[in-house]
Amino acid sequence: MRGLMCDGDPARLINLWEAADLAIVVDAAYAHPRHPGRFHRLNLDGGQLSQTGSATSSHGLGLGDAVELARELDRLPGQLVVYAIEGANSSLGVGLSAPVAAIVEPLTDRIAKEIAQHVGSASSR
Template identity: 50%
Template sequence: MDLRTRIALIGLGSDSRRDDGVGWAVVDAVRERAVERPLPPEVDLATCDGESARLVGLWHDADLAVVVTSTHAYPGEPGRVVRGEFRADGTAPAVRGEPHSRVLSEAVELSRLLGRLPGRLVVYAVQGADSSLGAGLSPTLAAVVEPLAGCVEREFVREWAQEAAAGPCPP
């Protein structure tokens, strides 16, 4: 019997649509940070381009799944991070303007029906400024990547230690 806590970090979006790639950039930042402070083997880092079934496969046996994605709300506040947590019954957090909310909703519903919801599902949605075709984040979102990677790592610590970690993260 495996008693280790499995954690999945999933960057949701597209790295070919500028700020829509913020989730992928956070996954890359966590991976780079792991060079100096290795993550335990039960932490899976992945990206997803918006396929609901793929999300289900990435998080289905996780104790904690953290999804980082972009949002484009109007009026916009580029760089603003909103944290939401799905409830045990699979109902979604209120993350307005999130372009992948349909994907998340479909994946949560499918997971619920299949009995494959993660123990906890946390979503970080970052308001972007530019979703045009092209690579690279806008300067505003590029500045959010490292602090958000730290917040994601503290989610891991909370799961492992079952206690709040030090340092402020978005509510």
């Protein structure tokens, strides 16, 4: 298990997750109306990134583009989970708003539990 960072470039994302049994991506998202600090958990289901709500990626080419390209190239991870955190401001150099900063630790704990559950279920197979 390893934690890696990526700038969101679809080719780099695909290279990082293609051999993974589980890939978890954390990304900034913007929705209308805004609720900074709220997060959305998205699952890759049948090769399509499905979600509820209207959050979108902060990148020009979004995560959905990377997922679609990976699907076409048969390079998706075994399971892909995306946590999209709604931001307050997308300006460069701003840092985290208070609502976004407040969700970092609870979300980290949630992701750690999800990984532990995945590892536990994989070892019992």
